[in-house]
Amino acid sequence: MRSSDEEIDIIRKTLEYSATGSTHLEPELLKNPVSHYADPARLAQEQNTLFRQFPIIVGHGSQVAVPGQFFTHDDTGVPILVTRTREGRVKAYMNVCRHRGGRIVTQADGQATTFSCPYHSWTYDLAGNLRGIPQPFGFEGLNKKKHGLVELPAFERFGLIWVRPSVSDTALAIDAWLAPMAEQLASLELGSHHVFRAWTVELNMGWRIALEGFQESYHFCSAHKHTACSAYLDNQSVFLDQYPHVRHAVPLANAVDLRGAPEAEWDYRANYMTQNYLFPCNFVQSMTDHVYIHSVIPTGPGTCVFKCMMLVPASSKTAQENAKAERYWEANYNVVRTVFSEDFAIGEGIQQGLSTGVNEHFVIGKYEAGIQLAQRAIDDALEGRLVCPEVVSLQ
Numbered sequence: 529m530r531s532s533d534e535e536i537d538i539i540r541k542t543l544e545y546s547a548t549g550s551t552h553l554e555p556e557l558l559k560n561p562v563s564h565y566a567d568p569a570r571l572a573q574e575q576n577t578l579f580r581q582f583p584i585i586v587g588h589g590s591q592v593a594v595p596g597q598f599f600t601h602d603d604t605g606v607p608i609l610v611t612r613t614r615e616g617r618v619k620a621y622m623n624v625c626r627h628r629g630g631r632i633v634t635q636a637d638g639q640a641t642t643f644s645c646p647y648h649s650w651t652y653d654l655a656g657n658l659r660g661i662p663q664p665f666g667f668e669g670l671n672k673k674k675h676g677l678v679e680l681p682a683f684e685r686f687g688l689i690w691v692r693p694s695v696s697d698t699a700l701a702i703d704a705w706l707a708p709m710a711e712q713l714a715s716l717e718l719g720s721h722h723v724f725r726a727w728t729v730e731l732n733m734g735w736r737i738a739l740e741g742f743q744e745s746y747h748f749c750s751a752h753k754h755t756a757c758s759a760y761l762d763n764q765s766v767f768l769d770q771y772p773h774v775r776h777a778v779p780l781a782n783a784v785d786l787r788g789a790p791e792a793e794w795d796y797r798a799n800y801m802t803q804n805y806l807f808p809c810n811f812v813q814s815m816t817d818h819v820y821i822h823s824v825i826p827t828g829p830g831t832c833v834f835k836c837m838m839l840v841p842a843s844s845k846t847a848q849e850n851a852k853a854e855r856y857w858e859a860n861y862n863v864v865r866t867v868f869s870e871d872f873a874i875g876e877g878i879q880q881g882l883s884t885g886v887n888e889h890f891v892i893g894k895y896e897a898g899i900q901l902a903q904r905a906i907d908d909a910l911e912g913r914l915v916c917p918e919v920v921s922l923q
């Protein structure tokens with residue numbers, strides 16, 4: 529596959545780092561106060577800002593492939609219902625009835641033509657309009673048009689579904705928001721992938737601890753000594769600040785062999801794992817031939833959920849070839865579950881020591897750059913300097 533100019537630059541950096549024994553360095557050490565990880569007031573601020581004002585990846589387009597197919601998503605604390613309308617548009621609604629607040633859809637996923645609340649059977653169509661009220665004479669004078677499902681900003685981009693878990697009066701400029709990562713996300717062609725596995729892990733650690741496990745590769749040859757370590761160049765990540773997002777490129781061990789090949793033949797994808805951080809809590813982790821999408825969402829002080837989808841490309845192979853591919857993907861899935869569980873064991877250990885007072889701050893090294901860059905963007909959002917852009921009206 530042809531590499532982009534950005535990818536050629538990453539490869540050049542890798543070759544320079546390996547030739548000189550250097551690596552990416554931010555100018556300063558970062559001292560991150562432990563209160564950033566442990567303070568319930570700060571967590572509340574993060575939940576109200578990062579997890580309400582910015583789009584979160586909630587699924588893949590194939591999970592609502594046809595009109596009426598739906599799934600629910602509750603981990604942000606907002607009950608979200610995602611579906612596709614008859615016209616083919618992805619919509620997200622508050623999964624809350626406009627009569628007396630019943631949870632309308634109780635299944636995790638399924639297929640529907642309408643959504644009917646189990647409490648008194650008020651019924652809504654796929655576009656969210658209130659269509660049916662049993663025994664309507666008791667609601668004479670009610671404006672049904674004003675009692676449709678409450679819509680949340682939802683977008684289908686690069687094959688993924690993004691929802692902002694709070695109502696907005698103005699349209700969000702999702703394309704401007706994703707622009708720094710657009711070229712790379714488009715190149716992954718996730719729209720033609722399907723979900724091989726999707727899973728959720730409840731973790732006994734603050735969400736920031738889980739997040740940071742994906743923002744440096746310094747830990748690979750310690751925490752993943754017997755798994756990921758040998759596959760990659762040790763602590764040789766290339767970080768691109770694509771504010772507020774971060775491209776974190778981790779070279780595979782054989783990336784150094786590109787030195788002997790002409791640049792026109794350099795194949796980035798075949799030689800890197802890329803941990804793309806999409807602010808505030810999403811990762812698009814591209815492997816050489818498949819992709820993991822994960823989001824880390826706080827559920828309380830010292831707890832979070834890790835939601836992951838393994839996306840694999842569509843296949844037009846024979847049944848026999850498909851069975852072989854299935855075994856291959858399954859083996860990859862098992863490896864990644866092992867590697868992630870190594871990260872989670874470390875993170876839960878950090879959580880256990882968090883309240884000891886041993887550390888006033890954590891020291892983030894100059895090459896732990898993904899953490900430093902994300903911290904900057906998180907601070908900016910919490911202090912009002914970073915907002916999700918809105919569509920500018922041209923009238």
Ligand code: FES
Nearest residue numbers: 625628630645648
């Ligand atoms: S609360 Fe939904 S129909 Fe009554």
Ligand SMILES: [Fe+2]
Nearest residue numbers: 741751752871
């Ligand atoms: Fe890890």
